Amino acid sequence: MIADAPTLEAPVGAHRAALTRLLAGRADVGEALSAALARLDARWSAEETEVWASGALGLVHANAGGRCLAAYFRLSASAREQEAAALAADARGAAEVARHAGSAAALAVLEAMPAALLRLPDAGARAFWWRGLVRLAREASDGVAPLAAHAHAVLAAGGGPAFESFVAAGLRATGGSRARRTAFFALEDPAARRLLERAGGALGFEDLERRLKLFGRALWGVAPRLAGLEGAGLAPAPQRASIAGELIRLPHVYRGVPPARVPPLYRAALAHAQAHLVFGRRQKVGKIRPLQIAMTGLIEDARVEALAIRRFPGLRALWTPWHEARPGDAMTAPMLMARLARALLDPDYEDPDGFVEKGRRLFAEADGRLDDPLLSRAIGGLLGNDIGQMRLRFDLKAYVVEPLYRDDNLALWEFDEPPDERADEIEQAVDAARPTPEERDDGRPSDEAPEPEAGRARPVSADERGPVVAVYPEWDRAAGAERPGWTTVRDAPAPHGDAAALEAALQRRHGFSERIARLVKGARIGKAARLRRQPEGFDLDLDAAVDAAIALRTGDLPDERIHRASGKRARDVATVILLDISESTRDRVGGATVLEIETLAVAALARAMEAAGDAFAVRAFASCGRDDVRLFRLKDFADRFDRDAMARLAGLRSGLSTRLGAALRHAGAEVEAVRAHRKLVIALTDGEPSDIDVADPLDLVEDARRATLSLRRRGVDVFGVTLGGAPSGAVFGRANTIPVKKLEELPARVSELYFRLARL
Amino acid sequence: MTVDASAHLAAELIRDEPYYRPVGDEIDLFAAAYAGRLPVMLKGPTGCGKTRFVEHMAWRLKRPLVTVAAHEDLTAADLAGRFLLAPEGTVWHDGPLTAAVRLGAICYLDEIVEARQDTTVVIHPLTDARRALPLDKKGELVPAHPDFQLTISYNPGYQSAVKDLKESTKQRFVAIEFDYPEPAIEAEIVMREAGVAAALAGGLVDVGLRSRNLRGDGLAEGASTRMLIHAAKLVRGGAPLDAALRSAILLPITDEPDLREALAAAIAASLPEAARL
């Protein structure tokens, strides 16, 4: 008996009857319905057909339209081993899609189903499919049709579960942007393709990038420049690393590698590429035959690896497991070359082949002059000839360097005229040095970002400028005196941005939230401190006790607080965080702009401060002449750091100049007004102050320095976190300048620093 | 009122030569500073031999050595001394600094930045032309013994921007810079201190270099000479190399998984056989 058989009121056959009655006169579907019923009757009992018919009725009621119904009937007729309940569920799913996304979308889905069913073997797998589609129809209906058209590719990556999570990821990644969404679900967005390639759950380049950088730097002392390698257009990601100049590009994903072997594979690839960079040199191609090009590359690979192994013996063990060629493999030129590659690396490998033996011997004889880069050309030329004489076919275009961890060796050659199809690959590699919008790591769509109010350096008429909140003096360096009332600070509206994207960017940073949580925990508990001269406690405070005893003996009134206690020192600190958002914060470092990283850092810090219960306000500033120093109030002391504050932070845009002194004076005045034992201003700035109406930036440097000194005299500690560039102690003083050279470190660093600073 | 001058100090006269492998001209410099009774600041990362150097110099100069490790809760009284109660009245008890001042010892204040600034200023009168230590509580001005000398250590690492010595404190000292010695010398030290063979010591020093490459990039400091010696001692005590490296270096140095994995891989790459970490 079938679970959702018709209810008691409806006799068996009622749904079927209703269906045929409703569609009786419809030329567009009548025929498909009869055909389906004829098929189904032959296969199913009347009860089963009834279950199916109830599903089909749902589709009719959803106004899915004739073409949809016909498609569904055809699907039902053709689906061989399908259960009635599963087909009824399909109808319900299609009805739901039609309701939210329209009948055209539902039709696209139904038409994709015959092919999709190959990857959706049972009702369970199909449930994922429909959940994904229905969610998409509800939340972003315009994505359904493009996704249906590419459903096979998505399903191929991992069946139903992968399909549903692909939808979820797509919705997350594209935020509110319709254009991006369409591109994503049509698989035109590289991010979508990357996602599919990694649907198996294996780690990809992005996941491992930081670890690889650390690994490379630990070995050679300099951090390697890395980028992910993307396939052009719809092509899958290349499977060999590629070097361009100093830049090492690694495949976004190595397909078909067991997950546990992926990290060592990336390390092997990086170590090989670094060996090229450290020990290699480019050579002119000149007149040389294809086989010799390939063989020279092979010998060069062995040469730089041998040199690297001399320095780091353990590298051999990193590389050898990837060499799998062996005697008995088919006798083709690439196979033979793979065996030679193995023989040159792995002393334990045995191969009786004459060619392999000769290669080994030549290479061994050259052992004393491995540091000569011309060696590869000499040995490679000889061996290339040998293979040629063995009459083995060789096609350079189809040739791939073996094994997997090695690079394409394009970087070895200076092509007089680069062969066409490779030329744009090289182009692309060089291009990667310039980050593309997709590489931004804040998840914000770059195409549709609203143009910011503060972002344009257009002249502002008087009434358009924000309300005046304060007027400050400025230091006149030439005159050696303050000009009173020189700068005007105005309140600028802080537009909302995409808080969710900022949140997501925060989440994406590895191990980051844990680190910050730990800091907060430390801060909350407070350092267990020995408190002296307490009215009670576990122990006598010797100094106090002695003082009291002496007082007693000399007839004075003793102070009775003679105990030591252990307790928390209360944190009593108020802080203004000041962000420089001037034009220069638009600069890109790695994949992101300075502002994006600043924003991330402040978001993390604010979170942490909020969690620790500290008083703080967040301000951003930019200026357009002395009359218009704009202050964006992202969070006031009285407010919580909530979603709105996040949104205002996410809404910041780079633009205008940096009148640091005025901003510092204002931040200082604000924090001064708060009652706290310790008062801090922490300014995040990426460079020297400047403004449109000041010819010599040094004037503003000096003014900012004066502002800092005067605040310090009034008990406000000012710290400057200076990003990138030369750390300038000029403004904040050496001890209070915290240069962060590596911008990527900023988010983690700033919070750490704050908690050290705020320690009492 | 009695003064309990430090009988225990005699014990601090170092009899046997502490092993110290000179790296540059630090011995001559220190000796010259001592001859002029100038206060000395030893700057350098943790575990690079500063403490050992002072011990060696104290032995060489035949002065007793008083060492105080500074910490956040160290008060001026902890250094200078305090009154204690005895049945018959109060007794003054010299702190280690006062004891060294009276006795003509070398006083070594380790990691002085850790102490609060109001504690640090008690050394000011000792380190300028006055060369005397005022004991306010006791109403005594203790002139420094002619042989007294003050040495402090200071790690200008990661936290210098936050915690720093007052300018007026810093400028009282002559500084001697320390760093991890060059590989050959460091290997010699590891060999000697842990009693291991040259090959192992050399390998460990290379491991140290890998970690020092990550200084400032996740690691506040790289593996110190001290850590390398610990690893060597573990191996000498029978631990397999990979386990020794793990316990003596990898685990103590960082809690960050990415960093640990990357460092482990780099270490494995620099060792002869694939030590699995």
Ligand SMILES: Nc1ncnc2c1ncn2[C@@H]1O[C@H](COP(=O)(O)OP(=O)(O)OP(=O)(O)O)[C@@H](O)[C@H]1O
């Ligand atoms: N030049 C050296 N000669 C002899 N031993 C050394 C030398 N450098 C380092 N060592 C060894 O390293 C160990 C650590 O050195 P030491 O304790 O002196 O470091 P430190 O610089 O005082 O560190 P910290 O700043 O953490 O106190 C010593 O116990 C000693 O074994």
Ligand SMILES: [Mg+2]
């Ligand atoms: Mg190569």
